[in-house]
Amino acid sequence: MKRLLFFYFLLISIAICSQTISGTVISEESNPISKVLIVNMTSNQKVYSDNVGNFSIEGKIGDELRFAKERYKGEKIIIINNLLKVVLQQLPQEIEEVKIINKRLAESQEEKLRKDIGLPKGPEKPREKPVGAKEVLLPLLGASLNVDNLYKWLSGNSRRLKNRYKYEDLQEGLAWIQNNVDLEYFAEAGILPDKFNDFLMFSLKDEKVLMYMKAKNVGGITVALDNNIATYLERITKK
Incomplete structure (x- = not known):
C-alpha cells in the first residue's frame, strides 16, 4: 500500500x-x-x-x-x-502627418516660451545634406556646374558627413534599445548586463536588427535580437 x-x-x-x-x-x-x-x-x-x-x-x-x-x-x-x-495590445503606428503636426506644435510652444521669457532665438543647425555623385555628374551633362558641390565631393567632405551621420544615428539607436528593451529578458537568456553592449554590436550585422532599431519597434527589436542570442553565446563560449 x-x-x-x-x-x-x-x-x-x-x-x-x-x-x-x-x-x-x-x-x-x-x-x-x-x-x-x-x-x-x-x-x-x-x-x-x-x-x-x-x-x-x-x-x-x-x-x-x-x-x-x-x-x-x-x-x-x-x-x-x-x-x-x-x-x-497593438502599438499605435505613427504616421508622417502626425509627426509633422507634433513637431509644429512643439515648435510653436517653444517659440511662445522664448518670447515670454525674452530670450533670443538660438541658431538652428539642420543637418547638411551630403553631396552625392548624382549632384556632381548631372550638371556635367548640360546644366551649370556647382563648384562648391564638386569640391565637397572630391575632397571627401560628403563621405565624412555620411560617416558622421551614420555614427550619430547608430549611437541614438543603441541608446534607444538600452532604454526600451527588457534587459532582464536578455539576462535570463544568458546575456548579462556587462555583455549587452557587445551583444548589440554583434547583432548589428542582422538587417532586421537595423531595420527595427531605425523604426524604433520594441516588439520587432526584441524578436530580432532574440534570434541572435544562440549564435552570440556560442561565439563567446569558444573564445
Missing part, C-alpha cells in the same frame, strides 16, 4: 513539475496573432504561435512566459493552469 501511495504522489509531482502549456494569442479585437515569440523564462524554451495564434510550450505552474511580436506591446504571464488565452 505504501509503495502504491509513493508512486501515486510521484506521478502527481511529475505532472505538476512538467506539463504542456497550451494557449492562444489574440489581439484586442479577438483576432489570432501568428509568429509571436513565446519564451519560458524558467527553462528558456522558445516557441512561436502558429497561423491561428495557437502555441504549446513545456512549463509548470508558477513559470513566467513572455510574449514578443512586431508592432505589439510585450506581455508577461505567470502560468496558473495549462490553458492560456493571451491578449496583446
